[in-house]
Amino acid sequence: MDLISGLDEEAQTNSQAPWDKFDAKDYFSHNYRTLREDDRQILAAVRDHFGALLAASGATGLHGLDLGAGTNLYPALAMLPWCSAITLFERAPKNVDWLRSEIQQYGTNWDEFWQVLTEHQAYQGVADPRARLKSAADVRPGDLFTELPEGGADIGTMFFVAESLSTSYTEYRGAIDHFARALRPGAPFAVAFMENSVGYEVGTHTFPACKVGQSDVIDSLQGYADSDLTVSRIDVPGQPLRPGYTGMLLALGRMRD
Numbered sequence: 153m154d155l156i157s158g159l160d161e162e163a164q165t166n167s168q169a170p171w172d173k174f175d176a177k178d179y180f181s182h183n184y185r186t187l188r189e190d191d192r193q194i195l196a197a198v199r200d201h202f203g204a205l206l207a208a209s210g211a212t213g214l215h216g217l218d219l220g221a222g223t224n225l226y227p228a229l230a231m232l233p234w235c236s237a238i239t240l241f242e243r244a245p246k247n248v249d250w251l252r253s254e255i256q257q258y259g260t261n262w263d264e265f266w267q268v269l270t271e272h273q274a275y276q277g278v279a280d281p282r283a284r285l286k287s288a289a290d291v292r293p294g295d296l297f298t299e300l301p302e303g304g305a306d307i308g309t310m311f312f313v314a315e316s317l318s319t320s321y322t323e324y325r326g327a328i329d330h331f332a333r334a335l336r337p338g339a340p341f342a343v344a345f346m347e348n349s350v351g352y353e354v355g356t357h358t359f360p361a362c363k364v365g366q367s368d369v370i371d372s373l374q375g376y377a378d379s380d381l382t383v384s385r386i387d388v389p390g391q392p393l394r395p396g397y398t399g400m401l402l403a404l405g406r407m408r409d
């Protein structure tokens with residue numbers, strides 16, 4: 153039996169889920185008020201991935217995309233040294249409001265996330281990450297299935313979105329397709345997933361998920377990614393974030409030229 157009862161019996165497409173009731177404050181408090189060990193491992197791996205691909209290239213002025221940003225600023229922070237613009241694309245209205253407010257002067261909770269990033273030299277050159285994020289970030293409300301521009305982003309992230317927006321595997325694949333098409337050839341990317349998620353609660357509402365494992369992630373990305381794509385598993389460290397998942401998955405790569 154699933155840990156969140158009924159979710160697997162009740163299919164829910166992306167357009168059926170209650171995004172207008174997604175409680176941004178509850179989601180932020182539960183997930184990002186402090187840095188969890190699994191997020192720390194993901195952040196360090198993304199830092200090293202972007203650092204390895206970009207630090208020596210001298211790239212600046214890139215356009216970053218964080219798709220389905222929610223109330224998570226760490227994917228955007230991971231792109232910050234190379235970006236003059238970062239689009240935070242998001243469907244849920246309360247998350248859009250939260251992002252617009254948070255980027256003005258982000259909270260002190262994000263300092264320990266930034267601290268992890270500064271263990272790579274590339275991040276040490278950003279003297280004032282709060283000011284940099286404020287000037288770079290552009291919050292765009294929209295539905296990734298119908299409103300996401302194609303081909304405009306030089307670097308991209310999508311964290312816990314493709315598998316966490318619907319029970320449908322077709323929509324999971326569709327979200328990956330739209331993310332990939334939003335990036336330019338050669339663009340470095342990082343995509344994170346909840347492994348085998350059966351859905352999640354935010355405030356008093358339940359949101360759908362599609363159960364995916366490592367092979368699903370490889371299948372969905374390998375047609376778009378260069379041959380150096382990696383997909384790694386992060387075990388649940390001690391206390392799980394919530395019931396109903398078996399770990400996290402992280403795909404790192406760059407788009408095929």
Ligand SMILES: C[S@@+](CC[C@H](N)C(=O)[O-])C[C@H]1O[C@@H](n2cnc3c(N)ncnc32)[C@H](O)[C@@H]1O
Pocket residue numbers: 166171174183219220221222223224241242243244247294295296297310311312313316317
């Ligand atoms: C589980 S949350 C992940 C949020 C954040 N990226 C994180 O790392 O915590 C899923 C996010 O996907 C967003 N989302 C769901 N459907 C979407 C769609 N069709 N277009 C854009 N964003 C969508 C939700 O509003 C929510 O912010």
